Amino acid sequence: MSHSLLLLPLLACLFAVSSLAHESTSGLHPVVLVPAYSCGNLDARLTDKYRPPAAFPWCAARKGKGWFRLWENHTAVELDPKQVPCYAGQLRLVYDHVAGDYRNAPGVQTRVVAFGSVRGFGSDDPAKKNMCMEKLVKTLDGVGYRDGESLFGAPYDLRYAAAAAPGQASRAFSKFTSSLARLVEHASSRNGGKPVILVSHSLGGLNVNEFLNQRPLPWRKKFVNHFVMLSTGVGGGTVVLQFLASAIGSLPPPSDVLSFTNTSRSFASTLGALPSPKAYGHTPLVVTRAKNFSAYDMPEFLAAVGFSGRDVLARYVMRALPVTLNFKAPLVPMTSVTGVGVPTASKLVFWDGDFGAQPQVVYGDGDGTVNVENVLALGTVVGKDPEQPFFRSVIVPNTTHMGIISDDWALKHVVSEILEASRATHHYSNI
Template sequence: MEAQQHRLTTALVLLLAAVLFSVGAQSSEAHGAASLHPVILLPGYSCGQLDARLTDEYKPPTPGCGVPKQGRRWFRLWENYTALQEDPALLPCYEDQLRLVYDRAAGDYRNLPGVETRVVSFGTTRSFFFDDPAIKNTCMERLVEALEGVGYTEGANLFGAPYDFRYAPAAPGVASRAFADFSSSLRLLVEHASVTNGNRPVILVTHSFGGLYATEFLNRSPLPWRRRYVKHLVMLCLGVGGSPVIMQVLASSTSSPSPSTTLLGSVLAFGNRSFASTLSLLPSPKVYGDTPLVITRARNYSAKDMTEFLAAVGFTDDEVQRYRTRALPVTLNFRGPLVPMTSINGVGVPTIDRLIYWDGNFSAKPQVVNSDGDGIISLDTVLALQTFVGDDPDQRYFKSVLIPNMTHTGMISDHSALNRVVKEILEANQATSS
């Protein structure tokens, strides 16, 4: 009996120890998650999903695209892989409904008359999850999963700030309602995320074009607000100064897409000239200078010759003027956000540096001359970022990380790259500077 009682006592002690250990471990994990600074993700180009609604004012390119087809309800305009699988005839409808027009009276871009749009699920990361398998690794879905693996939780300390990728920040003082509305929403989201997480300042994490949105948002926010609410900016896959790739996009849009082209290919690969964002991605003279970027038998075009290049590929005088007044000043006046910043870029991947249209036929496929980069962003623009931000005495902290043999999309989908990105985010959590 005594031995049995001893065994029972021992078992109870071990059980109690196991329970206490489990509670202690859970408390430790909970404390670790509770100590994390909230993260807000800004995705890359084309990664903000859009809903649309049509009114009687809309003039469809074909009868099947009109209001009777969709009714007055909201429907998914971008990205709509499932709908296009079911009815490929909707492709020209979606292409048309995505177009922007320029309102001269307002001095700003807007939707086509009769088309209303809204960004899907602002404040959450839900819109980063796409039906199209071709996009799954390009829009932060894997990064969301990686952050959840280290203690982040959607809606608690992990948030998303998708935006309408058709628009772009315009020069200060120039009308840009879409960017102004986004900035107001992001400011409220940052403050909400901070207040609901013990007043901890947030970490902004961006990919590609989201970095431009973030830096312009920060630079146009009061410095005391930045230092109160933003602990760190982690910017993935963005240098400074645009890319010659966009010149190829604009040149190729002089030709017609093939019947088999997907919506993604038609709108992005062939280029939609109506998008304000297209002009904001062009190479900056501040970075590329007078280096030839497009070469023809008759003449070469550098970043300093961008207005002439735009005219050569069919832009009107009014469209060229919008480049001069809206997009160019933003690229020329880039500056560091004056909050602690980490820039992470891939290198070692062939990246377009020059385009050769020897016969001057911009609808033809060009010969390309490659340089170093991540396949989209060149190393030259990353080095320019290091100079513009790293050499600024008012920039309190700047770190540049280069990951060998890493592509633009691999940065947010490749396991090893995600590990490094999460490591930098966790280090930003622990940094004493804010």
């Protein structure tokens, strides 16, 4: 077993950049990319059961007219801003307390676009340029990888969390994991039986880790060569706390589909990203004059920002929290690459208890999104698991959450890690 923690020096990074031009994918392993939250494109169609909100009757204009792009839709929103509440309402999930699972709003059917291809994710918003692995795809293409041949994509529905607690239904995530398993098997078969390198970014890493833990160990050993996890830690983060608090304040910007009338509050993924006691313990994360909220106090925090007691119990306590606490090593060779050295919100102060107001933000270390505590927790959970065959954590100084896949020097180092994983031989003899 080999576990290590590396602080990436500039010299090594420059070497990685200069050497990529000489690399070739000849004989290397196929790669499957799993992007970040919001990067998977979704189509929708409206059935006869769809009823638009009374205030927005024009939202029914597409009823019965086939599939249309629901997410991401920056261009459509720019051209016709009055469509924002339509997209927001059609994206919203409903939690069925009887079935114990999430579903679409009545009359809305959705599908993930181009699963299997790297064309299945991306953004048409100039402000989000290169946040959905576009530059990573181009860089891999530059060293010989080809979409559909040696390079594949696994976009997913951003609204759903990575699984649910044992014994609870998770139809959407189960469908994703079944599709990903078939894609991995296809990619391996397409490349002479070589096992696959899974490369994720941000939330995609939690989906991949859960996927791997659901697959039988013999399957993992046969089909997965390496897991390269980018910009992901264990246990959620404070970013979602500020988002949930701000949602009870002023109206969202006209173009903010996810914030409109609390659309993303309905998502399973939002509650799945709350800070976990596994990473943060009893450290105060939200501070008011009357009470401090730690990761153990998330039910009380959710109630304070407007969630019903029924939703807190069913959606968070019984469903999301057990999954967060059950994060465990994937038992495949793994490399984590994470930025640090960037001010990252670590504590929010709402001294007067007004969660609709702007908080005082106390900053710590991280990549601007993922706190360093998450990275350290990952090293503890995965790196110290005696059954984990290989784990290396690479800490990249002064690199943001998105910079890992958009800054040229960091990006080319990531590709170097992928190529190194393809060349390396990691044994499973200890598991």
